Amino acid sequence: xxxxxxxxxxxxxxxxxxxxxxxxxxxxxxxxxxxxxxxxxxxxxxxxxxxxxxxxxxxxxxxxxxxxxxxxxxxxxxxxxxxxxxxxxxxxxxxxxxxxxxxxxxxxxxxxxxxxxxxxxxxxxxxxxxxxxxxxxxxxxxxxxxxxxxxxxxxxxxxxxxxxxxxxxxxxxxxxxxxxxxxxxxxxxxxxxxxxxxxxxxxxxxxxxxxxxxxxxxxxxxxxxxxxxxxxxxxxxxxxxxxxxxxxxxxxxxxxxxxxxxxxxxxxxxxxxxxxxxxxxxxxxxxxxxxxxxxxxxxxxxxxxxxxxxxxxxxxxxxxxxxxxxxxxxxxxxxxxxxxxxxxxxxxxxxxxxxxxxxxxxxxxxxxxxxxxxxxxxxxxxxxxxxxxxxxxxxxxxxxxxxxxxxxxxxxxxxxxxxxxxxxxxxxxxxxxxxxxxxxxxxxxxxxxxxxxxxxxxxxxxxxxxxxxxxxxxxxxxxxxxxxxxxxxxxxxxxxxxxxxxxxxxxxxxxxxxxxxxxxxxxxxxxxxxxxxxxxxxxxxxxxxxxxxxxxxxxxxxxxxxxxxxxxxxxxxxxxxxxxxxxxxxxxxxxxxxxxxxxxxxxxxxxxxxxxxxxxxxxxxxxxxxxxxxxxxxxxxxxxxxxxxxxxxxxxxxxxxxxxxxxxxxxxxxxxxxxxxxxxxxxxxxxxxxxxxxxxxxxxxxxxxxxxxxxxxxxxxxxxxxxxxxxxxxxxxxxxxxxxxxxxxxxxxxxxxxxxxxxxxxxxxxxxxxxxxxxxxxxxxxxxxxx
Amino acid sequence: xxxxxxxxxxxxxxxxxxxxxxxxxxxxxxxxxxxxxxxxxxxxxxxxxxxxxxxxxxxxxxxxxxxxxxxxxxxxxxxxxxxxxxxxxxxxxxxxxxxxxxxxxxxxxxxxxxxxxxxxxxxxxxxxxxxxxxxxxxxxxxxxxxxxxxxxxxxxxxxxxxxxxxxxxxxxxxxxx
Numbered sequence: 001x002x003x004x005x006x007x008x009x010x011x012x013x014x015x016x017x018x019x020x021x022x023x024x025x026x027x028x029x030x031x032x033x034x035x036x037x038x039x040x041x042x043x044x045x046x047x048x049x050x051x052x053x054x055x056x057x058x059x060x061x062x063x064x065x066x067x068x069x070x071x072x073x074x075x076x077x078x079x080x081x082x083x084x085x086x087x088x089x090x091x092x093x094x095x096x097x098x099x100x101x102x103x104x105x106x107x108x109x110x111x112x113x114x115x116x117x118x119x120x121x122x123x124x125x126x127x128x129x130x131x132x133x134x135x136x137x138x139x140x141x142x143x144x145x146x147x148x149x150x151x152x153x154x155x156x157x158x159x160x161x162x163x164x165x166x167x168x169x170x171x172x173x174x175x176x177x178x179x180x181x182x183x184x185x186x187x188x189x190x191x192x193x194x195x196x197x198x199x200x201x202x203x204x205x206x207x208x209x210x211x212x213x214x215x216x217x218x219x220x221x222x223x224x225x226x227x228x229x230x231x232x233x234x235x236x237x238x239x240x241x242x243x244x245x246x247x248x249x250x251x252x253x254x255x256x257x258x259x260x261x262x263x264x265x266x267x268x269x270x271x272x273x274x275x276x277x278x279x280x281x282x283x284x285x286x287x288x289x290x291x292x293x294x295x296x297x298x299x300x301x302x303x304x305x306x307x308x309x310x311x312x313x314x315x316x317x318x319x320x321x322x323x324x325x326x327x328x329x330x331x332x333x334x335x336x337x338x339x340x341x342x343x344x345x346x347x348x349x350x351x352x353x354x355x356x357x358x359x360x361x362x363x364x365x366x367x368x369x370x371x372x373x374x375x376x377x378x379x380x381x382x383x384x385x386x387x388x389x390x391x392x393x394x395x396x397x398x399x400x401x402x403x404x405x406x407x408x409x410x411x412x413x414x415x416x417x418x419x420x421x422x423x424x425x426x427x428x429x430x431x432x433x434x435x436x437x438x439x440x441x442x443x444x445x446x447x448x449x450x451x452x453x454x455x456x457x458x459x460x461x462x463x464x465x466x467x468x469x470x471x472x473x474x475x476x477x478x479x480x481x482x483x484x485x486x487x488x489x490x491x492x493x494x495x496x497x498x499x500x501x502x503x504x505x506x507x508x509x510x511x512x513x514x515x516x517x518x519x520x521x522x523x524x525x526x527x528x529x530x531x532x533x534x535x536x537x538x539x540x541x542x543x544x545x546x547x548x549x550x551x552x553x554x555x556x557x558x559x560x561x562x563x564x565x566x567x568x569x570x571x572x573x574x575x576x577x578x579x580x581x582x583x584x585x586x587x588x589x590x591x592x593x594x595x596x597x598x599x600x601x602x603x604x605x606x607x608x609x610x611x612x613x614x615x616x617x618x619x620x621x622x623x624x625x626x627x628x629x630x631x632x633x634x635x636x637x638x639x640x641x642x643x644x645x646x647x648x649x650x651x652x653x654x655x656x657x658x659x660x661x662x663x664x665x666x667x668x669x670x671x672x673x674x675x676x677x678x679x680x681x682x683x684x685x686x687x688x689x690x691x692x693x694x695x696x697x698x699x700x701x702x703x704x705x706x707x708x709x710x711x712x713x714x715x716x717x718x719x720x721x722x723x724x725x726x727x728x729x730x731x732x733x734x735x736x737x738x739x740x741x742x743x744x745x746x747x748x749x750x751x752x753x754x755x756x757x758x759x760x761x762x763x764x765x766x767x768x769x770x771x772x773x774x775x776x777x778x779x780x781x782x783x784x785x786x787x
Numbered sequence: 788x789x790x791x792x793x794x795x796x797x798x799x800x801x802x803x804x805x806x807x808x809x810x811x812x813x814x815x816x817x818x819x820x821x822x823x824x825x826x827x828x829x830x831x832x833x834x835x836x837x838x839x840x841x842x843x844x845x846x847x848x849x850x851x852x853x854x855x856x857x858x859x860x861x862x863x864x865x866x867x868x869x870x871x872x873x874x875x876x877x878x879x880x881x882x883x884x885x886x887x888x889x890x891x892x893x894x895x896x897x898x899x900x901x902x903x904x905x906x907x908x909x910x911x912x913x914x915x916x917x918x919x920x921x922x923x924x925x926x927x928x929x930x931x932x933x934x935x936x937x938x939x940x941x942x943x944x945x946x947x948x949x950x951x952x953x954x955x956x957x958x959x960x961x962x963x964x
Binding site: 015016018019020021022023024025026027028029031032109110111114197198199200201202249250251252253254283284493494495496673674676677680681682683684685707708709713714715716717719723 | 801802834840841842843844845846847848850851853880881882884885890894897898899900901903904905906907908909910913931932933935936937938939940941942943944945946947948949
């Protein structure tokens, strides 16, 4: 049962706990760090998408004064990979994308390192490359000749002698039979390009690797210090305990800093420099071109529906142009088989999600990974079907939306605890005053003015995508004055984890928020374990661990208080930084008198230091059946919807957004101010994917826009006139105070909602992103010629 | 010597080894006099010589605004300004935005409206907002958007920044009365 009482801290719009430092320019990022004796690294990149490395001559670089180490592929046999171990730390024999690291230098300063890089002579033999999804599927050229050796661990399914890093499937019922029996079958083909995370702080790391032992110390801009440690330990064949990973402030992540990136390379360099610390800071160009992206994706989708609007069958191929290495990409593909039908009940489903190797910059997680992409397909298709049925797209969605008692496509039963997509959709449709698609007359009347208004909406859902045993933990200690210091393993990269943790601690212990300090700067040697800061999982999982740790503290204090009051522990309650006897309120002890043991008047002491411990594991999840995709992948779903009211300039293709309304069933708002920031920030990032962003490759597979000059992200000039955040609070039974995660979700379905509103405005369906002025204007021209 | 195009390929400061030149300027109200490498950017001077690390570098080519500082009452991308161009100039950085343990109104409003998340763009964003309010104490939303349009923020979606600047403008005007 949910507690109906008024909360002291939960739900309040409290200031971010690290705001003061951030407005005074105080936080230290790895970008800002200098260590005694520190060397600087630079890397040499492959200029070709695919080439044989015939020879590397480093002799001129070696004799340059100030150069301390030069490494090439022959110096390391280590391979690394998040799920599929397929990537050499430095390319050897063959390069697989333009931008891949071919050599690395450590020197006394960046200039010397850069000069040394320019003196390295590499003889390449350019090879034909796999540059398109069709090339990859044909499989005439293999990106990885040794693909047959990859082990997917029963979760990912690399296909023999192919470019398919993983082929994940969901097969439920009989789609072919259902298509035959359907009143209407709608087929579409859609696409979206690769996109960049563009955190304002590029990837950066410093390593200090002892050449006489396994000891490695790393400072890095990572979202996942414990994953860095685990993956490096596996790659180097050493103990996790030998590796210490420290993450001070980080300047944005968005998934691009999950997993392991620059750390193994600089570790090798540091070792080669007799253990001196080595720093490698990616340039903005490298951020685009060496470090991973969000994969491009092409989809063919076929939906069977009955006249009354009930969807009976869905068959989809999701083909991910995932680049040269699998990294997170295989898992991005996997999300599509349990999430890639949208929040709908569909009895017959066949989904094939293929993560493909191509000779392009590789891909990784990006905020809500797999979901913005699949929802671009699904939520556009829902509107297209509604048009063909002559049904209102709202009614059509409501007819099929998941409700308690229904099953997801992986067979999970939805309950009241899962939340309500219908509530979200209803809220946004009301907020934009949806009254059905406009008529052709209305459209044509507006067309004459050169600007047409349109409205649209789209649903979304997402659950954390994570290993079945994902866990997190919390340790907290009470100081002598009753104040609490909290250690978590998660990284606060702006999403507000530290603030939310402080609020939950203060709420459970019933103490002022000022009495809680979440200790900044995760350090794997000092902070307790957290899997990774990804997947919008921390409020739910970390929040629960925090509640347990706080209750652990209360239990310890009550045990001591029970001795003092000579009563049973169950007679004790807590309130406002005190433990008191439920019958005799005058028997009361402040936390400060219990924190370091209780001292009697004669000086004798009992009890001990109050240290709380809490952990939370995602229990009950299962791997998905390799053939049918059935199982329990989702710890907690969060539903949402966007509605938009916009205007498009028919001549220029410019989109002006009057209003975007976004509703999420968050279960419980923990901090209204921070959650509003997640919504609006995510929506604008989603607008980037919808309207502005996309990698451009030339025919040789080289990235043509690896800079902020050519790859534009939204600025303040590009935001909607009005952004409305709506919070639905159907509690998650296992959520802290009923809360669910929502940090990634706001970005999902933003492209779809823009696409749907463009249909309402123009009567034209868009199938490709971005909906840039150029693409919109050209599509209008091509479609008007038909009239 | 390093002959690469360092603004594209290097983030760290690189000494050209050319004869030093004198530089005299005021930074955050304090007089500074140093002999410097003439190829050094203002950003490198602030970070490397003065150890003012609050000003960030996000791209090194004047696109992202993370390195914004105020030079003679105007915002500049300090990664594109040579330190010697700041001869006799009056420079304000994030470290000079408030003094004596009391935050400026603008900083207070950034906290109140949660106009920051990861914090990396925040120093530059605050400097652009400061310069805007200095030249226009009563800006419209459109003017605020224009004023911070050179500062990329990937976290907030800008709305909270705009709200903070609007609110700060109002409070600053009231304070002047």
